[in-house]
Amino acid sequence: DVKVTQSSRYLVKRTGEKVFLECVQDMDHENMFWYRQDPGLGLRLIYFSYDVKMKEKGDIPEGYSVSREKKERFSLILESASTNQTSMYLCASSFPFRSSVTYNEQFFGPGTRLTVL
């Protein structure tokens, strides 16, 4: 079974703190993704990584950075947390579209509900 895990289910931080959200996958996927999920807005892509040390901005990268030093691990960093970053954060992974896998579906972690006070 594909397994995508996230370091915390719930996290409470204060405004201005540096926050690290960690994601690990065990399926040898090249691709990893960070999404933000808000009611009425669905899932919005923050950052995407297609290989170690390679990243691409998504639709809402402002206020976030990422790090991928190892294939299985993808970190989301909030440099200086703000209250408008209170949200559910979902990590996902997949094989790339150029692989022989037909649908390249994304597999999701359980999510981290972050509250910034």
Next chain:
Amino acid sequence: AQTVTQSQPEMSVQEAETVTLSCTYDTSESDYYLFWYKQPPSRQMILVIRQEAYKQQNATENRFSVNFQKAAKSFSLKISDSQLGDAAMYFCAYRMLNTDKLIFGTGTRLQVFP
């Protein structure tokens, strides 16, 4: 730009009945993938069903089936014999053939009543 629209923020169904969740999308591509994901309360998002646009036949997975209308750009999900465990947020998603990124709709919350 491609967009995915789920016009029903909430739906409800009685146990054992059938419910259909709607999804429309906008694209100029001729081939692409479509997905329905399920997110149960406080649990992991999982893939329910998927369809490639060039395949005419509607995908089916047990009690879950889709009605794919390519010309109308519609991809609805039908859940037959609804069960309490079907209660969840359902997201429709689109992916172009030569890209890794998914575009999600805003989701439909499905309640199942006994």
